[in-house]
Amino acid sequence: MKALALAWHNVLRNRRRSVVTILIATLGTASMLVAGGFTLYTYDSLREGAARDFGHLTVSHPEFFRRDEEMPLQYGMDGHVALKQRLEAHAHVKRVLPRVNLSGLVSNGEKSMIFMGSGADIAGEAAMRGQFLTLVSGSMPGAGARVPEVLLGVDLARGLSAAPGSVLTLLATTSAGAMNGVDVRVTGTVTTGWHDVDQRLVYLGIDTAQYLLATDKVSTLAVFLDATDATPAVLAELASADPAHGYKPWWEQAFYYQSVRALYNRIFGLLGIVIALLVFFSVSNTLAMAVVERTREIGTLRALGALPGELVAGFVREGALIGLLGSALGMLLAGAVSLSLRHAGLEMPAPPGRTVGYPLYVHADPWLYAACTAAIVALCACAAWLASRKAARLPIVQALAHT
Amino acid sequence: MNDHAPRAAAAAGPPPVILLRGITKHYRLGNSDIPALRGVDLCVPQGAFVAVRGPSGSGKSTLLNVCGLIDSFDAGSYSMSGTDVAGLDERARTLLRRERIGFIFQSYNLVPVMSVADNVDYPLRLLGVAPGARRLRVERMLERVGLSGSGARRPDMLSGGQRQRVAIARALVKTPALVIADEPTANLDSATATQIIALMRELGREHGATFLIATHDERMTTQCDQVLTLTDGVLQ
Numbered sequence A: 001m002k003a004l005a006l007a008w009h010n011v012l013r014n015r016r017r018s019v020v021t022i023l024i025a026t027l028g029t030a031s032m033l034v035a036g037g038f039t040l041y042t043y044d045s046l047r048e049g050a051a052r053d054f055g056h057l058t059v060s061h062p063e064f065f066r067r068d069e070e071m072p073l074q075y076g077m078d079g080h081v082a083l084k085q086r087l088e089a090h091a092h093v094k095r096v097l098p099r100v101n102l103s104g105l106v107s108n109g110e111k112s113m114i115f116m117g118s119g120a121d122i123a124g125e126a127a128m129r130g131q132f133l134t135l136v137s138g139s140m141p142g143a144g145a146r147v148p149e150v151l152l153g154v155d156l157a158r159g160l161s162a163a164p165g166s167v168l169t170l171l172a173t174t175s176a177g178a179m180n181g182v183d184v185r186v187t188g189t190v191t192t193g194w195h196d197v198d199q200r201l202v203y204l205g206i207d208t209a210q211y212l213l214a215t216d217k218v219s220t221l222a223v224f225l226d227a228t229d230a231t232p233a234v235l236a237e238l239a240s241a242d243p244a245h246g247y248k249p250w251w252e253q254a255f256y257y258q259s260v261r262a263l264y265n266r267i268f269g270l271l272g273i274v275i276a277l278l279v280f281f282s283v284s285n286t287l288a289m290a291v292v293e294r295t296r297e298i299g300t301l302r303a304l305g306a307l308p309g310e311l312v313a314g315f316v317r318e319g320a321l322i323g324l325l326g327s328a329l330g331m332l333l334a335g336a337v338s339l340s341l342r343h344a345g346l347e348m349p350a351p352p353g354r355t356v357g358y359p360l361y362v363h364a365d366p367w368l369y370a371a372c373t374a375a376i377v378a379l380c381a382c383a384a385w386l387a388s389r390k391a392a393r394l395p396i397v398q399a400l401a402h403t
Numbered sequence B: 001m002n003d004h005a006p007r008a009a010a011a012a013g014p015p016p017v018i019l020l021r022g023i024t025k026h027y028r029l030g031n032s033d034i035p036a037l038r039g040v041d042l043c044v045p046q047g048a049f050v051a052v053r054g055p056s057g058s059g060k061s062t063l064l065n066v067c068g069l070i071d072s073f074d075a076g077s078y079s080m081s082g083t084d085v086a087g088l089d090e091r092a093r094t095l096l097r098r099e100r101i102g103f104i105f106q107s108y109n110l111v112p113v114m115s116v117a118d119n120v121d122y123p124l125r126l127l128g129v130a131p132g133a134r135r136l137r138v139e140r141m142l143e144r145v146g147l148s149g150s151g152a153r154r155p156d157m158l159s160g161g162q163r164q165r166v167a168i169a170r171a172l173v174k175t176p177a178l179v180i181a182d183e184p185t186a187n188l189d190s191a192t193a194t195q196i197i198a199l200m201r202e203l204g205r206e207h208g209a210t211f212l213i214a215t216h217d218e219r220m221t222t223q224c225d226q227v228l229t230l231t232d233g234v235l236q
Ligand SMILES: Nc1ncnc2c1ncn2[C@@H]1O[C@H](COP(=O)(O)OP(=O)(O)OP(=O)(O)O)[C@@H](O)[C@H]1O
Pocket: B027, B028, B029, B034, B035, B036, B054, B055, B056, B057, B058, B059, B060, B061, B062, B063
């Protein structure tokens, strides 16, 4: 207690200098926390986004992810209706959605373009994934239409001069290798936020897709859980109970998430190191000045019988106190920043490869706060140790003669 | 223990607090060699009040620093209360100072961010005395130097004479065997200096502490049991 009070009095000794140092520690902590909080928010939203788009788990024919299909649905799944029912009985499983991947040509009668189709339960997908497609024009397909209804990616629609109401022809190879075609009506154009995807995207009902491919198989079943955190446990449980199928978690498919994460880890890791060095040198500098000013005092206390280590410990407490005050203020500042961003509604520019931005939020994660505080305090204590250990070992007579 | 102890014991009961034999010390400044002490022999019995005088540069401070274990010497032997200190490492010398030696400096050297009471308390904290006992001893000590109401004040609120009283309290609170005082009255006016000398003398006797004082002050020398004169690093 006394030792801490003494450290505090020593911090107050040169107020202006200490205030500047504490402010540097404050800004350092705050920028670490804001950058870190933004990174965590980004990871979180990318993770949730990936899990939502792929489904937490993807169930398929065991060869589906291992080999390229030579024929459509060569590695598709039979008996998926029963499997879906079985999976949906699991406590953590909210919903299972069948998906059919297909590709072929889409034609407006004058011009044909390649499409990548997704045969899916569009209403079910929307229920699980929220607004996974942004409608640019028109409406979502309704139920019970006479002519099969589809959604087109905006860029594909532009290429075909198609608009809601247009009738197009889809051509594809059936799973038996024959050519097949079906007329469809466009109900709307959509964007996924990915330009490459929007150029080829056709969303169609699962029945239409199966009709076009002349099959009753599906490519995959997307399994949606009640919580993303439950994925590893449920994966282990389901996969071991059903060796006849392949089970793949979302993170093995979320290459975008993985690469953004690797990139951000590098960027923010570097930023953290730069901030840490800045704080370190600033605190070192302040304490080095304090040590020089107190050289005679150091000599006096050494004469009275203090060991060098005891004096160094005093300076370390002083540095740690500066770090503690700085990081406490930095936490308040970072907290204020995350709170105000929540209400400001700022948008980040679109990341590489995407066409839409995303909201600028900063997570206030307790672990991040604890880790940053610990790092700043340790840094300051370490700077104090380095700054004082030489002076504490100066010959006493020399220290006493210091003016 | 060591070879001086039996001789000292035979001479006067307890061994002398300071027993120097042939102490020499040089300062090296560039290429030149400045002799500061040249074969000093000294025996200071326990409880003595001893002044060292001599012209400026004669080696008084050097002698006190050697005796106070804050500086080393080149040759000779030093037995402190029967302990040979020549062979001690820095840590052992520090612990010996902590336990047995008090210091009074010319410019007081109080810690400005500590209260008067905390300054006096510092040596006891180093010794690990229990807080309750410390408070009592600090209070009593401040009372003895006439500053019983000033414990909570900061040194910079005190006059020079009061600061030196605090320094005396700080030196004596642990009842050291030896107090080293290098020109303790040099920064004080003559009336205050007289009081400070009297106080040191009185408290020295009370605590049974041995004083070794470097001084130019004639008033000091009249108060001392023994006055040594140092010229060019040689004791007369
Ligand atoms: N650190 C040092 N480096 C070099 N020479 C020194 C050092 N300290 C003292 N000396 C020299 O040693 C000699 C003795 O110095 P010392 O300080 O012991 O004298 P003093 O009697 O205390 O003088 P004063 O009365 O001025 O305090 C002097 O010649 C001085 O110049």
